[in-house]
Amino acid sequence: MGILERLSRLIRANINDLIRRAEDPEKIIEQALEDMRATLREARMEVAEAMAELKKLEREQQSYAEQAAAWERKAAEALKAEREDLAREALKRKQQAQALAEGFAQQVAQQQDLVRQLTTQLRALESKIQESEAKKALLIARKKGVEAAEAVRRFESKIDAHGAVEAFEDMERRIQAMEDKHAALSEMDKSEIEKELERLGSNREVEEDLARLKRELGIA
Template sequence: MGILERLSRLIRANLNDLIRRAEDPEKIIEQALEDMRAALREARMEVAEAMAELRKLEREQQSYAEQAAAWERKAAEALKAEREDLAREALKRKQQAQALAEGFAQQVAQQQALVNQLTTQLKALESKIQESEARKALLIARKKGVEAAETVRRFESKVDAHSAVEAFDEMERRIEAMEDKHKALAELDRNDIEKELERLDANRQVEEDLNRLKRELGLA
């Protein structure tokens, strides 16, 4: 099981527990990021250990390769000294060292492949964390926007149903009715005054006509 798969299972377990408990979304997001950061730290340690093991295997392989070369030189020196027995023994030692060097070379290749795989997974995890941190701000902003809208909705709902608001509405209707009645009475009063003025004007014309007739008849 790779780093990402193993750590992903742990992260999912933690988050599923929070979701089952109906935790706040912001808390779940923060926990997810913290789990991913912890996983990243663990993954880096694992990659570092794998790289350290690779270096150790490389040193072992190099050491046995150098030993094989050294035994080769000793065999040549023994032959020059006409000591075939020593040359044969040196070559046997060379074969042993060479076999070990080849064995460690295979281990080095396998360990290198593992390091490459772990490094790729590590980079993928780092990219995922960067992406999640970028999305975090947007998700939290959306959450706060929903919370604000819900607060306004609840407030408006309470205000609309409040008896004080209903009382204000009723008083407004009554005052409007009073204003309408006042306007009607004022209109009637204005009409009465206009009629009175019209009567006065008519009476004045009658008096003028009466005085005119008296003058014409010499009765003035």
């Protein structure tokens, strides 16, 4: 199982548990990041172990390759000394060492592929964590924005529930009606003389305004 696949299963398990417990979304985000960090630590250990194993295999392969070359030289020396029997034995040892060297070479190639895969997954995980860390602040800010909007909505609901606005507007209408009624009654209570005096006063103002306009226009 790859690093990212294992991480995905771990995060799903932990987040599903938090969701079942109706945890705060901020806690869910932090839990996901913590799972990613934990997996990153494990991934780094796996890569380090794989690289150490690769170096060990490379040393083994190199050792047997050197042994094969050494037995080749010994076989040549034996032939020069006219010891064909020793040369034959040296060549047998050479073939054994060479076979082991080739076997370890295959193991080295496989281990190199594994190291490359693990390293690629490790880099992808590191990149994903950096991206998630950057998104964390934005997600938390969005969460707080939603919470603030919800608080405003609840506040407005409380105002509507108590009918404060409607009560205020109704009181304003009542006061206006009382003022209108008072004005009407006051008008009815005026004596005819007061009304006549008001009309005369109004007519006098009109006459004065008319005389002023004639003077301005030069009309006698």
